[in-house]
Amino acid sequence: MIRFDNVSKRYPGGKDALHAVNLHMPAGSMAFLTGHSGAGKSTLLKLIALLERTTRGQLFLDGENLSRAPKRRIPMVRRKIGMIFQNHRLLFDRTVFDNVALPLVIAGHRHQEIGRRVRAALDKVGLLGHERAFPITLSGGEQQRVGIARAVVNKPKLLLADEPTGNLDPDLSRDIMHLFEQFNQVGVTVLIASHDLDLISRMPYERLHLEHGQLLNSGEVAMA
Ligand SMILES: Nc1ncnc2c1ncn2[C@@H]1O[C@H](COP(=O)(O)OP(=O)(O)OP(=O)(O)O)[C@@H](O)[C@H]1O
Structure with missing residues (x-):
């Protein structure tokens, strides 16, 4: 569902927010994305949703090379993705x-x-x-x-969540994570950026860990 081949992202005037990231999440898998503040978690999610574009490397979603996708493809690509934010951005x-x-x-x-x-x-x-x-x-x-x-x-085939439990107490956080599990159980691929290590450690999903823009583990996500 998601593949990063040596993906780097540099914002104008900055250093690499992501550096040579290799990652593979098969369709129907679920994983957590962890790392210190500024490690590049939000950037990684934004590249998948085409909210930001890769600087180097190739990024594939559902077999499509997003690094080469023209602007007119963006709405169609986004329809495959559900995004959830910490502050939920409701109207x-x-x-x-x-x-x-x-x-x-x-x-x-x-x-x-x-x-x-x-x-x-x-x-x-x-x-x-x-x-x-x-x-x-x-x-x-x-x-x-x-x-x-x-x-x-x-x-959507894919759910991307950026700190979805950031403002919630432990019980509510567990409920929200359980909801994500339920969507995953019916085949949706789920990637969740989270600081909540306590909660994550009690769930049977792989952890992709970023430090200063680099992925520290293999990036190969297996099905749970
Ligand atoms: N629009 C931008 N312009 C310039 N630099 C940016 C931009 N967005 C992020 N950065 C920089 O890229 C790096 C990674 O930021 P990112 O927001 O992806 O980290 P994060 O792991 O999600 O952090 P947090 O947990 O605090 O949300 C940081 O050094 C950040 O300052």
Whole structure:
């Protein structure tokens, strides 16, 4: 699903944020991405989502060479990916329904289809019945679940999460990780950047560890 061949990323005026990274995640696998602040975790996820472009090396998603992908391919590539952020980036002046529906509206789905898919996504994250609520009225854990529902509403093959439990207490963090496991169990490939070593160490998934832009282990992820 994801392959990095000697990928480096240098931001303008900086040093390499990622240096010669080799990585392979087969379809349906799940892994954690760890490393100190500034190690390059977010950069690695952004390269996959084409939010940033590689400087050197080749990056493949689902067999497609993203390093060569023209700009017009970006929307199609992003449709394969659900992204989840620490601060969930919800629109606070829109209802839960509208937040989750956004990727479907952008993709031009029909009204009825949107309603059906939004309710299915909210059901998966345990928030059915909250469609009309505004995010501000929800707890931090519930807001993160809305972010996850929005990420999965398009049925992506790949979920990328950047510190998804950063603001949550241990119980809620465990629940969120369990949700990711459930998506993985139905075939979605999942890559989660996280600082929460305590939680990660209790889960049976491989850890890809970055230090100063370099991957310290082999980068070959096996199926759990
Ligand atoms: N847009 C940018 N322009 C210039 N430098 C950047 C940019 N984004 C990140 N960097 C630099 O690239 C390096 C890697 O940053 P990145 O955000 O990927 O690390 P991280 O491991 O996700 O850190 P954190 O855990 O703090 O989020 C850092 O040195 C950072 O300062």
